[in-house]
Amino acid sequence: GAVVSQHPSRVICKSGTSVKIECRSLDFQATTMFWYRQFPKQSLMLMATSNEGSKATYEQGVEKDKFLINHASLTLSTLTVTSAHPEDSSFYICSARAGLYEQYFGPGTRLTVT
Amino acid sequence: AQSVAQPEDQVNVAEGNPLTVKCTYSVSGNPYLFWYVQYPNRGLQFLLKYITGDNLVKGSYGFEAEFNKSQTSFHLKKPSALVSDSALYFCAVSRPTRDDKIIFGKGTRLHILP
Numbered sequence: 356g357a358v359v360s361q362h363p364s365r366v367i368c369k370s371g372t373s374v375k376i377e378c379r380s381l382d383f384q385a386t387t388m389f390w391y392r393q394f395p396k397q398s399l400m401l402m403a404t405s406n407e408g409s410k411a412t413y414e415q416g417v418e419k420d421k422f423l424i425n426h427a428s429l430t431l432s433t434l435t436v437t438s439a440h441p442e443d444s445s446f447y448i449c450s451a452r453a454g455l456y457e458q459y460f461g462p463g464t465r466l467t468v469t
Numbered sequence: 470a471q472s473v474a475q476p477e478d479q480v481n482v483a484e485g486n487p488l489t490v491k492c493t494y495s496v497s498g499n500p501y502l503f504w505y506v507q508y509p510n511r512g513l514q515f516l517l518k519y520i521t522g523d524n525l526v527k528g529s530y531g532f533e534a535e536f537n538k539s540q541t542s543f544h545l546k547k548p549s550a551l552v553s554d555s556a557l558y559f560c561a562v563s564r565p566t567r568d569d570k571i572i573f574g575k576g577t578r579l580h581i582l583p
Contacts (some may be wrong), residue, residue, distance in 0.1 A: 399513075399559070401570055401571075401572070404570060450571075452569070456563075460512040460513040460514075460515075462511055462512040463510070463511065463512045465510065
C-alpha cells in the first residue's frame, strides 16, 4: 500500500523559534496533501489543504502566517510552525491523496514547545 | 457542510464477543465513508471505505461496515473482538467532488476486555 512518512517524529523547541515538519509520499505522487492537528483525546482537525505548485488552502480559524505550508514537489509538503508558542504543542499529522478517493496518513509529529 | 457523529466516546467489549462502533453522517449528495484506526502516538491506519456498490464493506483485520442510506449510518462491526483491537477508531466522510477533504468524527475508544 501507499506509504507516507513524516519527519521528525518528535521535536521539542523553545518558544519563539520556528519548526519545520516534512511530509513525504514514498511510493506515489500526491498532487494534494492535507495537514491536521490533533489535541490529546480529540479528533483530527483539518488545518489546510496543500496543492503542489500552488498556495495552500487554509481552514477557517487557522493562521496562514503562523502555519506556513509549502508543496514544492509531488512527493513533499512541509509545514513550518513560525514563532512557536506552548499552545502550538500538538500532534501534527499529514495525509496524501492517492487516486480519487483515498488518503494515506503519515505517522504524525509530536511537537512540544517549551 | 458535511459532518460525522460518533455518539459513543468509549465502547467496552469482552474478548470474543461481537463489537459495533457507531457512526452517522450528514452530507449533501452521495457520501464517501471511511473508517480509520489509531494506536497510541501513531498516525491513522485505513480500515475500509464505502464508495459505491454493496452496502456491506469488508476491510482489514476482520472488520466490516454497513452503509445504511435511510439511516445515514456507517457502523463498524467485527464478529469476534480481540484484545489487540483496543484502539481509537475514527469514522470519516468526504464528498465526490473536487473539494475532497475528509471530515472526521470525534473518535470512539474501543476497549476489549480479556
